Amino acid sequence: MQIKINPLDTLFFRDGKPFTMGEDSWTSGIFPPYPSVIYGALRSAYFSNHVDELKKATKWNDPTKNLKIKGIHFLVEDADDNVNIYSPLPNDCVQKKGDGDNVVSILQIHELANVKSSCPTRYVLKSMITEKVESVGGGLISITSLKKYLECTNDSFSSILKVTDKVLAEPKIGIGISNKTGTAKKGMFYRVGMNRLDGLSLLIDFEGLDLPKEGMMKLGGEGKAACYKKPKKHISPSIYDSKVDGTMFKLYLSTPTIFRKGWLPVWIDEKTLIGKYKGLKLKLLTASIGKTISIGGFDMKARKPKPMRKAVPAGSLYYFKIVEGDLRKAFEVFNQTAISDIDPMQGFGIAYVGGVHSNA
Numbered sequence: 259m260q261i262k263i264n265p266l267d268t269l270f271f272r273d274g275k276p277f278t279m280g281e282d283s284w285t286s287g288i289f290p291p292y293p294s295v296i297y298g299a300l301r302s303a304y305f306s307n308h309v310d311e312l313k314k315a316t317k318w319n320d321p322t323k324n325l326k327i328k329g330i331h332f333l334v335e336d337a338d339d340n341v342n343i344y345s346p347l348p349n350d351c352v353q354k355k356g357d358g359d360n361v362v363s364i365l366q367i368h369e370l371a372n373v374k375s376s377c378p379t380r381y382v383l384k385s386m387i388t389e390k391v392e393s394v395g396g397g398l399i400s401i402t403s404l405k406k407y408l409e410c411t412n413d414s415f416s417s418i419l420k421v422t423d424k425v426l427a428e429p430k431i432g433i434g435i436s437n438k439t440g441t442a443k444k445g446m447f448y449r450v451g452m453n454r455l456d457g458l459s460l461l462i463d464f465e466g467l468d469l470p471k472e473g474m475m476k477l478g479g480e481g482k483a484a485c486y487k488k489p490k491k492h493i494s495p496s497i498y499d500s501k502v503d504g505t506m507f508k509l510y511l512s513t514p515t516i517f518r519k520g521w522l523p524v525w526i527d528e529k530t531l532i533g534k535y536k537g538l539k540l541k542l543l544t545a546s547i548g549k550t551i552s553i554g555g556f557d558m559k560a561r562k563p564k565p566m567r568k569a570v571p572a573g574s575l576y577y578f579k580i581v582e583g584d585l586r587k588a589f590e591v592f593n594q595t596a597i598s599d600i601d602p603m604q605g606f607g608i609a610y611v612g613g614v615h616s617n618a
Contacts, residue, residue: 259469260493261486262333263299263460263477268428268452270479271295273552287451289425290332290346290572291478292553293513293605296462297327303475303486304467324466327605328594330513332398333459333493334424341493343461344419345404345512346572347397349546350383351415355390360418362394363387364407367506367544367577367614379531381544381577386413393548396421397573408510408612409502424458427451450479461493502613506543507588509576509597514551514569515607516600521547521570524599532581536591539582547574567600577614585611 271291301322305312314320332344351362365383385391399407400417407415430450472487518524522542526533531542548571555564580588589611598607 259465259467259488260461260463261469261488262493263462263475263484263486265455265477265482265484267482268430268454269477269482269484270430270450270452272479272554287427287453289421289453290330290460292555293327293330294553294555294601295478296330296460297325297604299475299477299484300325300327300462300464300467300469303469303473306475307470307473322467325464326466326603327462327464327596327608329461329463329608330605331401331461331463333461334419334457335459343401343493344398345401347394347399347418348404348407348510349393349548349573349575350508351394351397351399351407351418352385352391353394354387355392359416360420361414361416362397362418363391363414364412365546378528379542379544383544383546394418394420408610410613424456426454426456428454502611503585504613505580505585506614507578507580507585508612508614509578509592510610510612511570511572511574511576511597511607512610513572513596513605513608514553515574515598516553516567516569518599520568521545521550523576523597534582537583538580538587538591540578541581543577543579545574545576547571569606 269289269291270287271289273286273288301315304322305315308321311321315322334342334344336342347362348364350365352365353359353362363385366386367381368384370377370380370382398419398421399415400419403412403415403417406412430452432450469486472485475484475486476482477484519528522528523533523535525535526540526542533540533542550568551571552566553569554566578588592609593611595609596602596605596607597609600606
């Protein structure tokens with residue numbers, strides 16, 4: 259099933275930093291939300307339509323236990339009802355430093371030869387242009403361009419959108435109120451980083467859960483209202499069948515990914531960087547993973563915070579050389595598959611296979 263989610267108010271999604279009113283006065287908001295937030299919102303939407311089944315939640319007969327998020331994308335619709343789909347910008351896409359344009363170029367893989375370095379991989383990513391380059395914070399790439407990127411048909415792209423263009427900061431200021439006196443508490447002044455979406459919707463692909471074709475749901479902190487609706491026809495991201503060849507490929511992670519060994523997938527040996535995975539034997543050549551993020555949450559049943567975990571951010575990339583197997587098998591194993599070591603059903607670690615621009 260596929261639904262489009264539109265918030266009816268500002269939204270607040272917490273980052274991993276602790277916040278205790280009275281001790282802290284400011285808490286930041288993030289966008290997009292972590293997959294676990296979407297997963298929880300879908301489950302809550304189901305139980306709001308089946309209140310009699312709420313007692314089954316988190317038990318062996320939980321009717322939402324088979325819920326699986328298969329894709330999280332972003333929709334931008336113009337005045338003529340044209341729909342553009344976006345995903346997080348791959349981390350090997352960079353722009354000229356100080357350039358205000360939305361053009362990005364792709365880094366290429368090079369062998370790290372005759373250089374002493376703490377880099378654990380034998381290869382690194384290098385820009386092919388002479389000017390200084392920088393990463394694009396909060397970048398989104400259109401699905402049309404992402405497909406070309408994965409198929410290695412272009413060296414640069416211009417259909418780039420920044421989250422800040424469509425997500426407007428709208429901070430909320432508040433103060434704690436005493437339950438006894440009904441007056442303001444001393445030292446309880448706070449500010450929350452709310453965001454308002456401007457023409458941007460969430461597009462969620464999932465299975466294992468039946469929802470009405472349209473309805474309401476609570477989303478994020480403070481349970482802000484959002485409406486959802488099943489599109490009249492399935493909106494295909496059109497990147498599931500990318501065709502590449504050769505013995506090298508990259509894994510593009512479209513959602514944050516939690517690996518038990520930190521940045522490295524658990525099935526890869528830390529010394530040799532070689533690993534076996536579902537019939538494939540692969541050598542990790544290099545990676546571009548961005549800054550690690552912290553993912554937590556709140557356990558409503560236990561009434562306490564969930565364990566904080568470190569995650570590789572969306573847009574991260576892993577470059578592999580096939581030692582045993584072929585690209586057809588790699589597509590079968592990895593493409594549009596959640597490879598996170600923890601909570602893959604919630605949509606963490608949804609990967610896509612792409613080709614490699616190489617001078618290696």
